[in-house]
Amino acid sequence: MEPKRIVVIGAGNVATHLTIALKNAGFSIVQVYSRDIANAEVLAVMAEASAIDNLKQLDVTADMYILSVSDGAIETIALEMPLVKGVVVHTAGSVPMDVLNRFNLYGVLYPFQTFTKDKELDFKKVPVLVEGNISHSKNVIMGVAQHISTRVQKADGEHRKALHVAAVFACNFVNHLYVLADELLEKQGMEFSLLEPLIRETTSKALSIKPLHAQTGPARRNDKQVMRMHQESLNGETFHHDIYALISESIIRTYETQRNSE
Amino acid sequence: MEPKRIVVIGAGNVATHLTIALKNAGFSIVQVYSRDIANAEVLAVMAEASAIDNLKQLDVTADMYILSVSDGAIETIALEMPLVKGVVVHTAGSVPMDVLNRFNLYGVLYPFQTFTKDKELDFKKVPVLVEGNISHSKNVIMGVAQHISTRVQKADGEHRKALHVAAVFACNFVNHLYVLADELLEKQGMEFSLLEPLIRETTSKALSIKPLHAQTGPARRNDKQVMRMHQESLNGETFHHDIYALISESIIRTYETQRNSE
Numbered sequence: 001m002e003p004k005r006i007v008v009i010g011a012g013n014v015a016t017h018l019t020i021a022l023k024n025a026g027f028s029i030v031q032v033y034s035r036d037i038a039n040a041e042v043l044a045v046m047a048e049a050s051a052i053d054n055l056k057q058l059d060v061t062a063d064m065y066i067l068s069v070s071d072g073a074i075e076t077i078a079l080e081m082p083l084v085k086g087v088v089v090h091t092a093g094s095v096p097m098d099v100l101n102r103f104n105l106y107g108v109l110y111p112f113q114t115f116t117k118d119k120e121l122d123f124k125k126v127p128v129l130v131e132g133n134i135s136h137s138k139n140v141i142m143g144v145a146q147h148i149s150t151r152v153q154k155a156d157g158e159h160r161k162a163l164h165v166a167a168v169f170a171c172n173f174v175n176h177l178y179v180l181a182d183e184l185l186e187k188q189g190m191e192f193s194l195l196e197p198l199i200r201e202t203t204s205k206a207l208s209i210k211p212l213h214a215q216t217g218p219a220r221r222n223d224k225q226v227m228r229m230h231q232e233s234l235n236g237e238t239f240h241h242d243i244y245a246l247i248s249e250s251i252i253r254t255y256e257t258q259r260n261s262e
Numbered sequence: 263m264e265p266k267r268i269v270v271i272g273a274g275n276v277a278t279h280l281t282i283a284l285k286n287a288g289f290s291i292v293q294v295y296s297r298d299i300a301n302a303e304v305l306a307v308m309a310e311a312s313a314i315d316n317l318k319q320l321d322v323t324a325d326m327y328i329l330s331v332s333d334g335a336i337e338t339i340a341l342e343m344p345l346v347k348g349v350v351v352h353t354a355g356s357v358p359m360d361v362l363n364r365f366n367l368y369g370v371l372y373p374f375q376t377f378t379k380d381k382e383l384d385f386k387k388v389p390v391l392v393e394g395n396i397s398h399s400k401n402v403i404m405g406v407a408q409h410i411s412t413r414v415q416k417a418d419g420e421h422r423k424a425l426h427v428a429a430v431f432a433c434n435f436v437n438h439l440y441v442l443a444d445e446l447l448e449k450q451g452m453e454f455s456l457l458e459p460l461i462r463e464t465t466s467k468a469l470s471i472k473p474l475h476a477q478t479g480p481a482r483r484n485d486k487q488v489m490r491m492h493q494e495s496l497n498g499e500t501f502h503h504d505i506y507a508l509i510s511e512s513i514i515r516t517y518e519t520q521r522n523s524e
């Protein structure tokens with residue numbers, strides 16, 4: 001009863017990693033579509049599929065259609081597709097499932113990781129979030145997802161959105177703090193790599209105990225003298241200074257609230 | 263000519279890891295001092311040293327004295343110590359070297375890592391920053407440091423301070439962003455561990471290429487629609503909302519400046 005024949009629409013980073021994982025799990029990839037036939041061919045060769053660049057050539061008998069294209073292109077492509085009977089899914093975090101509601105069976109298969117095309121990655125460990133318009137679609141998508149990942153769970157649009165915002169904080173913003181730290185070191189002729197052991201320890205600690213309990217530093221101790229000294233040293237640098245002040249205040253409030261509720 | 267006989271003053275996390283590393287590198291630890299003799303004894307046993315809890319008992323013939331105590335206690339202990347001839351160092355990032363200036367030879371040996379007492383750690387990889395009041399002190403301290411770490415470099419008080427502020431951004435503040443992300447997930451009944459693969463990938467990318475070039479996300483793309491949607495979803499939560507706005511603005515400015523200077 002499992003869907004065996006899959007059509008992949010898109011040939012970018014996510015499509016590539018997903019297709020390889022599906023192929024390795026034993027699924028048959030029948031077609032790879034891309035506007036650019038050369039891109040479609042690269043992936044099609046890897047997947048032993050045919051490459052197409054025209055949606056009219058779409059095999060309408062496949063069990064599943066995976067739209068793994070840019071957020072903005074999902075709706076357009078869905079409208080251009082023939083009305084297939086298989087389950088149609090997209091792979092985007094912040095696009096509602098219902099842009100696919102002209103099909104009978106549809107949903108979302110959202111792999112929650114950043115993918116770099118030429119960098120190998122163990123898909124088994126990638127969390128995959130699944131949504132389906134009816135329970136049959138959901139079960140079919142879950143079944144496929146569980147063949148390629150050990151971390152599959154259901155998540156509706158609200159959950160995916162929360163996860164996306166959380167990732168902005170925990171990844172995009174974290175990287176920017178690294179940028180700010182690097183700027184401070186560069187000014188003194190020091191290398192970012194000096195921070196490496198400390199960064200690795202911070203990350204591993206936050207992942208092994210709850211980050212709330214891993215917090216250290218002057219703001220956690222509410223050490224006003226050190227914080228004042230640091231902020232004075234940042235006076236010429238608007239964003240460093242303001243970010244230092246705001247996050248310190250947020251840390252102080254976090255543990256104040258905790259103290260008051262104890 | 264190398265100092266062979268070392269006295270350790272303090273028995274906390276840093277003192278413990280440092281003493282073990284020195285012992286393993288072949289130095290002779292002659293005494294361990296702590297106000298609390300029980301603490302001194304635990305470390306003294308490991309280091310095959312004598313434990314003391316009275317600074318009058320200090321062996322005045324040692325080659326080096328390492329004050330590894332809380333920032334506030336360094337000056338007090340330095341004043342209580344006999345005027346020894348060996349090199350006196352402290353191990354603190356944000357305390358000026360000159361609190362030790364009643365001695366002839368003094369300086370700083372600052373291991374740049376967070377230490378947890380019962381957690382083993384490869385000291386060889388810990389960056390150690392060294393300062394000395396005259397070149398002789400500096401050379402002696404460098405010599406000792408190079409026996410326990412492969413990452414020793416000179417750094418004056420200004421450099422140590424910049425490094426400390428950078429660590430607040432790259433470690434303390436990063437952990438707080440994890441806390442904020444965890445709060446968002448918890449509200450939707452989701453686990454922080456969902457972010458683990460993404461966090462690990464972000465960290466490893468920032469450490470392998472410059473973080474400036476690793477930046478991704480809506481602010482990096484200046485995607486105002488997604489940023490507005492995210493901020494609306496954070497409206498009830500002051501710090502989440504304000505931190506989202508400020509860091510996004512800082513990211514936009516960072517790459518704007520870059521674009522303008524190209």
